[in-house]
Amino acid sequence: MKKVLLIILMAFNYVAMAQELPPPKGLSASFVVENNERYILLNWEKDAGDTLTTGYNILTNFPPKEDLLILGKAGVVYKTSYKYKLTNNRAAKYRFAVMGLQNFPRLKRSKPSEVVEVLVPSSSLPNIEIEKAYYKDGAITLIWDYDAFIRDVKGYHVYLNGQLIETIEKPGQMLWTKNFEEKGKYIFEIAAITTSGVLSRKSQKKLVKIE
Known part of the structure; x- marks a missing residue:
């Protein structure tokens, strides 16, 4: 019986490792102000048939650059939303994508979601x-x-x-x-x-x- 369970577990792990993680869907980004702090609010959806994804990585650019990089300070996000705090008070175009994660039996990431862009307005201007x-x-x-x-x-x-x-x-x-x-x-x-x-x-x- 133990051998059968071990074989089933090994087979399950093999299938899980072989399956591709589906990328998150429906990513949206909106600019919000809360208590005088400025944020970009991200929301996305988990695929209805996705049983493997356990968390998410956020990808963003760092204006004026446009290349997407993993946002290290966000760590692993376990919800399907994230609030990105803005520290730059000048207008800038931000780009975002999200990748699904599976931590067990080994780290695996999905392909990035579609990329969304949001233009954040200036909150102040330099002197003239x-x-x-x-x-x-x-x-x-x-x-x-x-x-x-x-x-x-x-x-x-x-x-x-x-x-x-x-x-x-x-x-x-x-x-x-x-x-x-x-x-x-x-x-x-x-x-x-x-x-x-x-x-x-x-x-x-x-x-x-x-x-």
């Missing part, structure tokens, strides 16, 4: 600085420089004497010019704005005199 502000040929010109790699910058606010006078909805445009005829002192500031409405601090004040 006006490099030049001058009056010439009847027009005032402002020139500034800004990080062109922040994905969700929508454009720039232009302020005159503390009041918003124009919004430039071209993130690559870092020059503003407008005709001015009246003599006087004009104080300008610039602020960057994202597609979700996050504003940078206003730049330093730049004084332009028309005499």
